[in-house]
Amino acid sequence: EAGVAQSPRYKIIEKRQSVAFWCNPISGHATLYWYQQILGQGPKLLIQFQNNGVVDDSQLPKDRFSAERLKGVDSTLKIQPAKLEDSAVYLCASSFGSDRGRYNEQFFGPGTRLTVL
Amino acid sequence: AQSVAQPEDQVNVAEGNPLTVKCTYSVSGNPYLFWYVQYPNRGLQFLLKYITGDNLVKGSYGFEAEFNKSQTSFHLKKPSALVSDSALYFCAVRVRGSGTYKYIFGTGTRLKVLA
Numbered sequence: 001e002a003g004v005a006q007s008p009r010y011k012i013i014e015k016r017q018s019v020a021f022w023c024n025p026i027s028g029h030a031t032l033y034w035y036q037q038i039l040g041q042g043p044k045l046l047i048q049f050q051n052n053g054v055v056d057d058s059q060l061p062k063d064r065f066s067a068e069r070l071k072g073v074d075s076t077l078k079i080q081p082a083k084l085e086d087s088a089v090y091l092c093a094s095s096f097g098s099d100r101g102r103y104n105e106q107f108f109g110p111g112t113r114l115t116v117l
Numbered sequence: 118a119q120s121v122a123q124p125e126d127q128v129n130v131a132e133g134n135p136l137t138v139k140c141t142y143s144v145s146g147n148p149y150l151f152w153y154v155q156y157p158n159r160g161l162q163f164l165l166k167y168i169t170g171d172n173l174v175k176g177s178y179g180f181e182a183e184f185n186k187s188q189t190s191f192h193l194k195k196p197s198a199l200v201s202d203s204a205l206y207f208c209a210v211r212v213r214g215s216g217t218y219k220y221i222f223g224t225g226t227r228l229k230v231l232a
Binding site: 004006031033040041042043044045048050055056091093105106107108109110111113 | 121153160161220225
C-alpha cells in the first residue's frame with residue numbers, strides 16, 4: 001500500500017514570496033490533515049478535510065494560508081505571502097475518516113521543510 | 118482546555134536498560150490516546166493506541182504503553198532499549214472538535230539510547 005506522498009521535500013524562499021505544498025493521501029482515505037511542526041514543538045493542526053469539505057480550520061492563519069481539496073483526493077496548501085515565522089515542517093496526514101465515533105489512525109507523509117529567509 | 122503534556126524534553130537511557138517516556142493528558146470524557154515516533158527527516162509513524170479495554174497496550178517494535186485513568190497518564194515503555202530506538206516521540210489524544218474529531222499532540226520527547 002502506497003503511503004502519503006508530499007512534495008516538495010524541501011523549499012527555501014524569501015519572506016513575502018508565495019509557496020505551495022502538495023499532498024496525495026492514501027487511496028480511500030476520506031480525511032486529510034495539514035499540520036505545521038515548528039522546530040522543537042509538536043505538530044499543530046492547520047486544517048482538516050473530510051472528502052472535499054473543510055471540517056476544521058480554526059488554527060489556519062487565513063490572511064496568508066489557504067488550502068483546498070477540490071476532488072476529495074489530493075490537496076494543496078498555500079502560503080502567500082510568507083513570513084519568517086512560517087519556517088517549519090508541513091506535514092500531511094490521512095485517515096479513513098471518523099465513522100460513528102470509531103477511531104481511525106492517521107498516516108503521515110514525510111513532510112515539507114520550509115525555510116523562509 | 119484539552120491538552121497533552123510530555124514533561125521531559127529528552128530522556129537518556131543505556132542500551133539494554135528499560136525506558137519510559139512520560140505523557141499526561143487533560144481531556145473531557147474517555148480519551149483515545151496514541152504514541153507516534155519521528156525519525157530525522159521523516160514523518161510521524163504510528164506506534165500504538167489506547168481506545169478501551171486492557172490498560173496495557175502493546176505496539177510496534179516492542180513498545181508498550183500503560184493507560185492510568187486515575188493519574189491521567191499514558192507512559193510509553195520498552196523493557197530493553199536499542200540504539201535504533203533513538204528518535205523523537207510524540208504522545209497525542211483525540212478530542213471532539215466542531216463536528217468531527219481532531220488530534221492534539223504533545224511537544225515531543227527526544228529519546229537517546231546510548232551504546
